[in-house]
Amino acid sequence: MQTFTKEDLQSSNDCVHRNRPPRRKVSKLEQFLRKPYAGLACCVVGFTVVLGILACSGSSMYAIKLDGKEIAVLANRHDAESALKEYAATALGDADSVSFSDKVKVLPVKDKSKQDAVTVGQAVSALESNKEAIQVEGVAIVINGETKVYMASKEMADKAIQEAKKYYIKDDKSAKILDAKFREDVSVVACSFTADKNSDLDSALNLLVSGQEKQITHTVEKGESLSVIAQKYGITTAQLQSYNPDVNPTRMRIGSVLNVSKYEPLLNVVVVSQVEQTNKLPYSTEYVNNSDMLRGEQKVVQAGKTGQEDVVLKIVTQNGKEITRERISTVVVSEPEKQVVERGTKVVVASRGSGGSGILGWPVSKNRINSPFGYRGRELHTGIDIQASKGQRVSAAESGKVLSAGWKGNYGNCVMIDHGDGLVTLYAHMNSVSVSAGSTVAKGDKIGEVGSTGRSTGPHMHFEVRVNGKQYNPLNYLS
Numbered sequence: 078m079q080t081f082t083k084e085d086l087q088s089s090n091d092c093v094h095r096n097r098p099p100r101r102k103v104s105k106l107e108q109f110l111r112k113p114y115a116g117l118a119c120c121v122v123g124f125t126v127v128l129g130i131l132a133c134s135g136s137s138m139y140a141i142k143l144d145g146k147e148i149a150v151l152a153n154r155h156d157a158e159s160a161l162k163e164y165a166a167t168a169l170g171d172a173d174s175v176s177f178s179d180k181v182k183v184l185p186v187k188d189k190s191k192q193d194a195v196t197v198g199q200a201v202s203a204l205e206s207n208k209e210a211i212q213v214e215g216v217a218i219v220i221n222g223e224t225k226v227y228m229a230s231k232e233m234a235d236k237a238i239q240e241a242k243k244y245y246i247k248d249d250k251s252a253k254i255l256d257a258k259f260r261e262d263v264s265v266v267a268c269s270f271t272a273d274k275n276s277d278l279d280s281a282l283n284l285l286v287s288g289q290e291k292q293i294t295h296t297v298e299k300g301e302s303l304s305v306i307a308q309k310y311g312i313t314t315a316q317l318q319s320y321n322p323d324v325n326p327t328r329m330r331i332g333s334v335l336n337v338s339k340y341e342p343l344l345n346v347v348v349v350s351q352v353e354q355t356n357k358l359p360y361s362t363e364y365v366n367n368s369d370m371l372r373g374e375q376k377v378v379q380a381g382k383t384g385q386e387d388v389v390l391k392i393v394t395q396n397g398k399e400i401t402r403e404r405i406s407t408v409v410v411s412e413p414e415k416q417v418v419e420r421g422t423k424v425v426v427a428s429r430g431s432g433g434s435g436i437l438g439w440p441v442s443k444n445r446i447n448s449p450f451g452y453r454g455r456e457l458h459t460g461i462d463i464q465a466s467k468g469q470r471v472s473a474a475e476s477g478k479v480l481s482a483g484w485k486g487n488y489g490n491c492v493m494i495d496h497g498d499g500l501v502t503l504y505a506h507m508n509s510v511s512v513s514a515g516s517t518v519a520k521g522d523k524i525g526e527v528g529s530t531g532r533s534t535g536p537h538m539h540f541e542v543r544v545n546g547k548q549y550n551p552l553n554y555l556s
Contacts, residue, residue, distance in 0.1 A: 137185040138194055141203075143210055144180040149200035150193050157183045160200035168205055169213065169229040170277040178212035178269065208272035215275070217268035218285075221261050225343050226281050227274045234265045237278055238344075241285040245346040245397045252392075253351040260345040260395070286396075288342040297333045302326070310337050348394050351405070358384030360413040370421025371436055381416025384409065422498060437474040437554045438520055440504055441465045441527060441538045450550040459548040460503065460541035467508055467536040469527040473518040474502045474540075474555075482510045482524075488539070489531025492524050503541035506533040 139157040141148045151157045161177070195203070204211065216234050218226040228234045242257055276284065295306055303326045307317040318326065320336045360381035370376070387410060391403040441463055448462040477496035485491035488505035492512060495501050508528025512518060529536045542551040 137187060138189045138191075139183055140186045140189075141200060142182045142184055143207055147186075148207055149195050149203040150186060150189050151197070151200055152191065152194040154183060154185070156197050157200070160197045160204065163197060164201045164204045165229070167201065168208065169215075169272060169275050170233065176214040178214060180212055211272040212269055213272050213275065214267070214269050216265050217270070218281070219264045219266055220343055224268070226276050226284055227268065227270045228276055228281055231265055231267075233278055234281070237281040237285060238263060238265070240278075240282050241344050242346055244282070244286050245394070246348055247397075249350075249352075251353055254348065255351055255391075256347075256349040258347055260347055261343075263344065285344045286342055288340045291339050291341050293337050293339060295335045295337050297329055297331055297335065299331050302329060306335065306337075310339050312337070312339065342396060345395055347400075350392050350394070352390045352392055354388050354390060356386050356388060358386055358409070358411075358413045360384070360415050362416045362418055365417060365419050366422045367419040368422050370419065371423050375418050375420040377416065377418050379415070379417035382414040384411045384413035386410060437502065437542070437551070437556065438472065439463070439555055440471050440474050440502075440540050441469055446552075447537055450548075450552065457548075460505075460539050461551050463538040463540060465527040465536060465538045467527055467529065469538075470523055471504055471507060471525045471527060471538060473520055473522045473524050475500075476519045477502075477517070479512050479514050479516045479518060479524075482512050482514050485531075487532035489533060490525065490528060491531070494518065494524075499545040501543040503539075503543065505539035505541075506531050506537065508536075 138150055138152055139154045140150045141157050141160060149157075149160065151160065161181070161183070213229065215227060215229045216231045217224045218228065218234050218238065226234070226237070228237065242259070246254060246257060293310075295310070297306070303317055303324075304314045307314045310317075314326075317335070317337065318324070320338050324333070324335065360383055362381065364375075365378075367376075387408045389405045389407075391405050392399060393401045442465070445464040446461050447464050448458055450461050451458060471492075473494055475494070475496045477494040480493040480495050480501065482492045483490065485505070488503070490507040490510050491503065491505045492507070492510055493501055493503050504524065506527075506529055507525040508530065510525040512522075512524045518524060527536055527538055533539075540551050542549050542554050
């Protein structure tokens with residue numbers, strides 16, 4: 078085919094709907110050869126036609142011209158057309174459906190020598206360097222009335238859209254897809270655009286599901302840090318810092334404006350699925366006090382047993398993230414059976430010697446006692462100072478309810494726990510406190526970290542045991 082005779086479209090953004098793909102213009106010679114009497118006519122004039130072709134094209138070279146400008150000269154017409162097809166296949170992704178406007182022509186040239194001819198590959202490179210001017214008749218993906226993606230053919234555009242929808246549909250045998258649709262209005266329209274705007278299948282899919290970069294700003298509010306702001310916009314702290322290199326993350330000012338770069342998908346996929354699920358039903362625990370057992374001891378007298386239920390859920394997701402979950406049906410297969418636990422309430426107040434009674438656990442790792450319980454001259458040391466390093470974990474010596482947590486005069490950061498029956502433990506000079514007044518703790522739970530706050534000469538754990546308000550030697554109660 079010597080020339081591409083599509084009507085020249087006025088603008089790359091001038092997209093119009095068409096019912097069928099444009100037809101290739103058939104030359105007069107081809108029309109003639111298709112007629113029933115073409116064979117007889119060829120016998121009569123065949124020799125003359127062959128001589129004419131040899132005279133006109135035997136020594137002619139062919140040029141690819143863009144709007145009259147010579148892009149590349151090739152040895153023959155076949156090479157010129159091959160270059161256009163290869164460019165359509167490699168640069169535009171479709172050698173069969175792509176049509177160029179009539180500004181792209183293949184014409185014979187007489188004033189060129191064989192040395193002027195380039196290879197097909199060189200011609201393709203020349204076309205690529207002029208892609209901003211090459212007008213292509215393809216299609217555009219229009220989202221909510223705005224042209225977003227240009228592609229070489231409707232088949233490719235339809236495939237990109239379907240792949241975008243499948244992108245967020247998980248291969249889950251327990252889930253039945255009830256519906257999958259886009260939140261936006263999507264259409265594919267015939268369109269004329271320059272070759273540099275073309276997207277292949279992979280780049281089009283990436284645009285549809287990942288989106289385009291959007292520049293927004295954020296005004297810092299009270300209590301916000303870089304990490305909190307980054308999490309809000311779905312980016313990393315390092316990314317947010319790179320967008321704002323002049324911001325000191327340790328001195329964030331309320332009211333400061335930060336630049337935030339975020340990718341938003343062009344299409345949002347809403348999937349409705351039905352999921353069958355089996356859940357365990359947890360058992361409850363009933364505690365029974367036993368005055369013959371020491372406080373802190375407990376015994377399971379009836380083991381608990383979990384139940385089971387089969388449920389059917391209706392789950393709605395957008396771009397793979399769950400939005401709503403609705404329980405459609407529930408069938409209880411087995412009911413849970415409660416667990417019964419006896420726990421001791423007996424408290425030994427009297428001393429059992431320096432070996433300890435075994436009631437309480439050590440608040441920090443068992444270590445050297447820097448200062449024992451007793452008098453220091455005229456002043457009573459009401460607890461023991463256990464050697465420990467700053468930041469070391471402090472654990473509850475027994476289960477109970479937190480009476481106080483926070484600053485307490487010379488004790489510094491201090492926690493007091495009520496274990497019942499008049500038994501209270503005290504933990505002082507802590508660097509930080511992890512519990513609050515009124516909360517309940519179990520034996521071994523973290524309540525803070527070792528420090529040197531209040532009246533203290535260095536990091537250690539000051540630990541007290543009080544029974545009915547009176548301090549006793551903690552060693553008599555520690556295991």
